[in-house]
Amino acid sequence: MASIKHIVDFSDKLNPMLVKELRQGLRGIGFVILFIALQAVLGFILLITASIASHENAGHLLSRTIFFLFSFAVLIVQPLRGISALSSEIKGNTIDLLCLTRLSAWRITFGKWISLVSQSALLLAAVIPYLVLRYFFGDMQIFSELIFLLMIFLISATLTAFTVGFSSIKTNIFRVLLPILGGMCIFRCIWQIFIGNRYSYQEVVQIFSFSNSSSLLGVIAFIVMCIYAGWMCLHIGSAKIAPVAESHSVLQRSISLLMITAALATALITTASAFTLIMLGMFLAIPICIICLTENPYLAPSIAEPFVRKGIAGRLLGRFLYPGWATGLLFVMVVFALLQGAMFYYSKTQTSLDDGVQINVNAVFAMLFFSIAMTRLLVRKHQNRFGLFILFLSTQFLILAITFVCEEFFHQFEIMHYFCWIPATLLILKEGTIFSPETLKLIAWLNIGGYFLIALSTSLPIWRQISETEKQIPSDKQI
Amino acid sequence: MSNAIIVNNLYRYFGPLKAVDGINFEVSHGSVCGFVGANGAGKTTTMRVLSTLDYPTMGTVEICGINVVNHPAKVRSLIGWMPDHFGNYEHMTVLEYLDFYARALGYSGKERQMRIQEVMEFADLIPLADRLSNKLSKGMTQRLCLGRALIHDPQVLIMDEPAAGLDPKARVELKHLIRILAEEGKTIFISSHILSELGEMCDSLLFINNGRIVHHGDAESLKQGTDGVGGQLYDIQLLGSPQALADWIATNPYAEFIESRKQGGRVRIESLETASRVLASMVKDGLQVIEFHREQRNLEDAFIDMLEKVNTPPQMPKAAATASTEGTPH
Numbered sequence: 032m033a034s035i036k037h038i039v040d041f042s043d044k045l046n047p048m049l050v051k052e053l054r055q056g057l058r059g060i061g062f063v064i065l066f067i068a069l070q071a072v073l074g075f076i077l078l079i080t081a082s083i084a085s086h087e088n089a090g091h092l093l094s095r096t097i098f099f100l101f102s103f104a105v106l107i108v109q110p111l112r113g114i115s116a117l118s119s120e121i122k123g124n125t126i127d128l129l130c131l132t133r134l135s136a137w138r139i140t141f142g143k144w145i146s147l148v149s150q151s152a153l154l155l156a157a158v159i160p161y162l163v164l165r166y167f168f169g170d171m172q173i174f175s176e177l178i179f180l181l182m183i184f185l186i187s188a189t190l191t192a193f194t195v196g197f198s199s200i201k202t203n204i205f206r207v208l209l210p211i212l213g214g215m216c217i218f219r220c221i222w223q224i225f226i227g228n229r230y231s232y233q234e235v236v237q238i239f240s241f242s243n244s245s246s247l248l249g250v251i252a253f254i255v256m257c258i259y260a261g262w263m264c265l266h267i268g269s270a271k272i273a274p275v276a277e278s279h280s281v282l283q284r285s286i287s288l289l290m291i292t293a294a295l296a297t298a299l300i301t302t303a304s305a306f307t308l309i310m311l312g313m314f315l316a317i318p319i320c321i322i323c324l325t326e327n328p329y330l331a332p333s334i335a336e337p338f339v340r341k342g343i344a345g346r347l348l349g350r351f352l353y354p355g356w357a358t359g360l361l362f363v364m365v366v367f368a369l370l371q372g373a374m375f376y377y378s379k380t381q382t383s384l385d386d387g388v389q390i391n392v393n394a395v396f397a398m399l400f401f402s403i404a405m406t407r408l409l410v411r412k413h414q415n416r417f418g419l420f421i422l423f424l425s426t427q428f429l430i431l432a433i434t435f436v437c438e439e440f441f442h443q444f445e446i447m448h449y450f451c452w453i454p455a456t457l458l459i460l461k462e463g464t465i466f467s468p469e470t471l472k473l474i475a476w477l478n479i480g481g482y483f484l485i486a487l488s489t490s491l492p493i494w495r496q497i498s499e500t501e502k503q504i505p506s507d508k509q510i
Numbered sequence: 511m512s513n514a515i516i517v518n519n520l521y522r523y524f525g526p527l528k529a530v531d532g533i534n535f536e537v538s539h540g541s542v543c544g545f546v547g548a549n550g551a552g553k554t555t556t557m558r559v560l561s562t563l564d565y566p567t568m569g570t571v572e573i574c575g576i577n578v579v580n581h582p583a584k585v586r587s588l589i590g591w592m593p594d595h596f597g598n599y600e601h602m603t604v605l606e607y608l609d610f611y612a613r614a615l616g617y618s619g620k621e622r623q624m625r626i627q628e629v630m631e632f633a634d635l636i637p638l639a640d641r642l643s644n645k646l647s648k649g650m651t652q653r654l655c656l657g658r659a660l661i662h663d664p665q666v667l668i669m670d671e672p673a674a675g676l677d678p679k680a681r682v683e684l685k686h687l688i689r690i691l692a693e694e695g696k697t698i699f700i701s702s703h704i705l706s707e708l709g710e711m712c713d714s715l716l717f718i719n720n721g722r723i724v725h726h727g728d729a730e731s732l733k734q735g736t737d738g739v740g741g742q743l744y745d746i747q748l749l750g751s752p753q754a755l756a757d758w759i760a761t762n763p764y765a766e767f768i769e770s771r772k773q774g775g776r777v778r779i780e781s782l783e784t785a786s787r788v789l790a791s792m793v794k795d796g797l798q799v800i801e802f803h804r805e806q807r808n809l810e811d812a813f814i815d816m817l818e819k820v821n822t823p824p825q826m827p828k829a830a831a832t833a834s835t836e837g838t839p840h
Contacts, residue, residue, distance in 0.1 A: 036639075038609045043622075047613035051599070054610075058601040123597025127563050128658070131586050132614035275565045276582045329565060333580040412525035 048142020090168030113194030136273035196264030323359030393475035397454030531721035590659030649680025
């Protein structure tokens with residue numbers, strides 16, 4: 032029998048998923064066209080610019096064009112290629128075959144992401160020679176522009192993580208429409224920065240000159256946020272395709288809680304305003320809260336085992352960290368308590384936060400609890416928890432928009448306050464005069480308490496299942 | 511040593527749908543077990559739970575003594591899974607496809623090359639090595655899928671409708687490969703709609719209907735009808751009018767007339783003992799029996815009988831029913 036040739040195009044040490052994706056991706060028409068088109072357009076523009084090199088803005092024009100084309104390629108095209116990363120495997124029924132190998136759900140998702148990011152890195156490498164040539168046109172802040180280029184690459188990696196992570200979601204409207212709308216917004220932004228207004232480009236480049244300490248801190252905070260957001264998005268994807276015995280919630284919740292605490296505690300070492308830190312805390316909290324409240328509540332004994340072995344304290348901790356929306360309810364309450372504690376601390380030590388911020392924070396959490404309560408009350412047996420949760424979240428904004436438009440259209444027709452039981456309305460009601468800030472705070476608390484209790488009461492069978500699963504596992508003392 | 515597959519009180523519900531409703535069965539090491547059921551009976555759901563791709567609502571499943579929910583990674587190293595349908599990757603040759611799965615299963619260097627060589631030889635994929643994996647025929651794709659499932663030399667092979675959509679030649683080839691694997695001592699759990707082929711390949715057959723196991727036994731007993739399912743069919747021929755047989759059966763509570771034939775007809779009789787009594791009664795009643803032989807049912811018949819039996823509400827036996835009617839005052 033003839034022997035087969037040994038394939039040695041990629042090292043054995045590389046993630047197999049990366050190898051597969053690169054083999055496919057580098058031959059794919061999408062990347063090839065993008066790569067060649069970018070080279071062709073940049074080469075053409077370089078030639079044109081060279082012919083007008085005596086013009087005082089020729090260098091700037093070339094910089095902005097290079098940045099615009101690179102941004103278009105890596106901030107729009109490359110992330111959009113991630114839309115079908117996991118969904119194509121799910122639709123083609125190949126995800127099952129992947130899950131049966133030694134690849135964990137995380138390695139599958141990470142491999143998909145890193146392959147797209149590697150291709151973006153190739154585009155970055157392809158653009159750098161043009162920046163070097165642009166240097167000869169003069170008037171270039173080479174360090175700042177290179178940092179800016181790397182930041183664009185970082186944002187691209189984060190956006191790619193978003194599309195790859197969300198590509199595991201069944202609902203097309205979120206998986207496809209959201210990235211496309213996002214892509215349109217990004218196009219508008221990059222057009223504005225690089226083409227629309229020559230000064231905005233210079234202002235952005237100026238940030239990366241690190242002429243003051245706050246811009247350095249800002250960039251560091253931004254990098255940390257990008258890494259966290261990217262990691263979180265990839266975990267969403269891997270949690271969706273992971274088998275039930277592979278828990279992602281423990282790590283996700285622990286790291287998120289740590290990040291939120293660290294962000295809120297920054298007040299102790301910096302002069303950052305309370306408002307900024309609360310907003311930062313909210314930015315970190317909302318994604319993990321949504322993930323927690325939409326998780327599959329099935330608890331495999333192998334996940335509960337390490338907790339049960341730690342005795343009562345372990346079991347108690349498990350009530351917050353086990354996978355599933357029921358334990359997610361308690362975890363979200365912990366996050367909420369953390370933010371409330373921080374707001375209380377800031378109000379004692381710094382200039383107190385205005386009521387609007389406190390109402391906003393409470394309204395956001397009430398919106399989350401409202402969505403889970405409605406999911407549980409109205410469509411309990413539906414499998415697409417994430418889609419339904421987002422649907423109920425969006426419905427609140429739809430009601431808010433309808434009542435707002437009605438009020439604007441009929442001037443004497445104030446109806447929004449009748450809908451104060453829909454938490455999203457609190458975001459607008461705080462601007463009006465019908466309710467005092469104190470009353471609005473009370474309404475927000477009532478919303479939180481009410482919807483939390485509704486959701487908690489419907490979770491009782493799950494708590495019983497958790498206890499039964501724990502009983503199957505002998506604790507250390509019993510052993 | 512415990513059995514290769516142990517399913518204990520397995521339930522799998524999807525909301526109100528009871529896909530699998532409390533099934534129990536065991537498959538011994540080195541045997542080939544056929545899994546038969548109509549569409550939507552719960553075959554694929556059961557197979558997905560066995561393969562760690564889904565989880566039970568209740569109950570336990572063990573592969574080679576390892577719980578599939580608690581230790582999915584260990585179970586995965588023991589099983590090879592062939593789904594009923596799957597897509598192939600674009601821009602990837604057959605060799606690269608197998609190379610990827612070999613990498614994903616933890617093989618590297620020479621060992622990887624050796625494993626790929628072995629499965630390509632076994633599944634006759636070497637001539638296809640440089641063909642794009644998404645441009646293969648259905649039969650070639652199934653061979654590729656079998657090759658992929660065998661890369662890590664699993665002890666248990668779970669195959670969901672492997673012969674579906676194959677032409678007769680590809681079906682024979684696949685059957686041949688499965689036979690070789692069975693001879694090598696692998697435990698094979700296979701579902702198929704082509705029951706005659708299952709009968710030839712399998713040591714035992716599991717029938718599932720509406721999420722419940724309705725029969726577990728070997729194909730031969732099912733075909734002979736000695737398993738008590740649906741009774742046995744007899745071809746009876748008489749001298750004289752064929753109507754005489756139908757008339758006589760109508761008065762006999764232990765036999766059921768199925769269809770008339772040239773000189774008699776087909777009759778269903780519950781057991782061998784009853785058949786001998788029926789024959790004696792026929793002779794005693796003056797019927798000139800020239801042929802009385804037990805027919806061997808094919809598996810399709812057995813399967814249909816099985817479904818009819820489980821879907822019919824429980825009734826009194828014909829004899830008891832007749833006796834009861836006779837005793838009813840008019």
